Amino acid sequence: MEMVDRFLSMPSNCADAARVSDEALRDQSKFQLLTVTALYISIKINEEVVLSSDLFSELCRHIYSAEEIEDTERTLLRGLSWRCHAPTAHQVGMSLLSLLLPYVEEIPEVTWGFLMDEVKYLTELAVRDYYFSTEHASTIALAALYSTLSMTRPTGFKSCSLRFYASSWGVSTLITPRR
Numbered sequence: 001m002e003m004v005d006r007f008l009s010m011p012s013n014c015a016d017a018a019r020v021s022d023e024a025l026r027d028q029s030k031f032q033l034l035t036v037t038a039l040y041i042s043i044k045i046n047e048e049v050v051l052s053s054d055l056f057s058e059l060c061r062h063i064y065s066a067e068e069i070e071d072t073e074r075t076l077l078r079g080l081s082w083r084c085h086a087p088t089a090h091q092v093g094m095s096l097l098s099l100l101l102p103y104v105e106e107i108p109e110v111t112w113g114f115l116m117d118e119v120k121y122l123t124e125l126a127v128r129d130y131y132f133s134t135e136h137a138s139t140i141a142l143a144a145l146y147s148t149l150s151m152t153r154p155t156g157f158k159s160c161s162l163r164f165y166a167s168s169w170g171v172s173t174l175i176t177p178r179r
Contacts, residue, residue, distance in 0.1 A: 003038040007079050017079030020072065033064050037072040045085050089123040092141035100145075111152075118148040 008025065012018045023030040040056050051059070053066035053073075077084060087095075097119065122144035126132040132140055 003041065003076070003080065003084055004035055007034070007038075007076055010079065012079045014075070014078045016075045020075045021079065029063075033068060033072055034076065036060055036064060037069055037076055040069055041073060041076065041084060087137060089126060089137040089140040089144070090120050092138045093119040093123050093144055096141055096145050115148055115152065118152070119144045122147060 004024075007017070008021055012021060020030070020034065024034045025031070036056075040051070040053070044050050053069045056069055057064060057066045094116065097116065119141070123140055126135075126140045126144070
């Protein structure tokens, strides 16, 4: 659904995408075709088994033909400039933690697991607040990581490396650690 929301809310350079967007907002069956196509794309991106457009058409009880799904797929991808698989704040947070790993002197596995869980919790918590919906996933992830490390202060982390990342990304103004 996120893909459909982005497609409908973005101004499009492509005439086909603008036409499909307008039709989807006016006609329920066109909106449903757009949504079915977004699901088709998501399955192709995220699942190990890819469904053919013919099978997907059959699953839709032939309401939409395979050609309609494929045409809408091309239009949707062009309208999104092929940006259909952005990483989540949680995924960015895990990547940032892995980047910090070389700067960590021996840290217990339990502590590492707690840090991962806390970053996951904070990135998921950010979804509930509208303020964070306007922020980049990387900003939310770094804020969650910074907050987690500030609250827990695990031994083994060199605090200067985290401050460097936070200040270079301009996140220090977004978060203020609680004392």
